[in-house]
Amino acid sequence: MIEFSNYDIIRNLLIATQWTVLLSLAAFAGGISVALCLTAARLTKNPALAGLIKLYVEVFQGTPLLMQMFLCFFGLSLVGLNISAWNAAVLSLTLFTSAFLVEIWRGCIDTLPKGQWEASRCLGLSFLQTLRYVVLPQAFKVALAPSIGFSVQVVKGTALASVIGFVELTKAGTMLNNATFEPFKVFAFVALIYFALCYPLSLTSKILEKKFNVSR
Template identity: 80%
Template sequence: MIEFSNYDIIRNLIFAAQWTVLLSLVAFIGGTLVALVLTALRLTRNSILQKLVAVYIELFQGTPLLMQMFLCFFGVSLLGYEISAWSAAILALTLFTSAFLVEIWRGCIDTLPKGQWEASRCLGMSFLQILRYIILPQALRVAIAPTVGFSVQVVKGTALASVIGFVELTKAGTMLNNATFEPFKVFAMVAVIYFLLCYPLSLSSKILEKKFNVSR
């Protein structure tokens, strides 16, 4: 058994936590960009595009993120393309994140009065102009709190990247446990670090909700 001091364990976990944060940021930004496009497509009057977006959402919301990780990592390799664990984790988390953000934002947009769409069209505004100047500025106030709140799920979802070999916080904890045979101490530290990452996001979501008076 390799001797590890508490300092050694914490130092290694903090280093791995940096990869967890980076993976979360990249996946959340990627998911946001994809979700913006999908939300715009879903708001169009084209029924085919609406159905395609609906299928996309049902697919990635209705299947486990773990399975999506496996498919992105092993499935792409079977097609003849080599993909790293880092790239597969980003791809899976981006698809997963975008599917949920589309539904969150659609619900926020649906809270706005329907008459604003008709009034804007009567003024001769195009679809993109209506989104940019009328709908999105109002929907943003409603959407920002649940969007920040969902980022907690993205951070916790990065733990599943350990199953495809990506060394983030959970994988580092498993490796340290195998080396020290002290599961309670190691995973207690892992849990504390996850809490320190997620709690500020949850708290920020509650503060933003109160600030923008979403309930009103």
């Protein structure tokens, strides 16, 4: 058994935490980009597009993230697309994140009075102008808190990337546990680091929810 001091364990876990943070940021940024396109397409009221987006959301919300990671990493290789564990993790988390953000944003947009769309048309604003100047500024305030709140799920979801060989916080904890045979100590440190990452996001979400409380 290799001897590791507490400092060695924490230092190695913090190095792996950098990859957890980078993976979370990449997945959330990708999810926002995809969700914006899907939300804009849904607002066009095109039945075919709406049906495809509904199917997309149901597939990625209705299947485990772990399965999605397996399919991205191992499934794509079956059709000749060999991608790294990093790319597979980013892709699967992006698709997973976008499916939930689309529904969050749809609900936020639906809270706005429909009369604002009608008033915008009476003023001669185009669809894109209505989105830019009327709908999105109001929906942004309503959607900010739940979107940041959902980012906690993205951070915790990065732990599943360990199953496809990507070395992030959970994978590093497993490797250190195999080297030290001290699971309680190692995974207690892992849990504390996850808490340190997620709690500020949850707190920020609650503060913003109170600040932008539309019922007031």
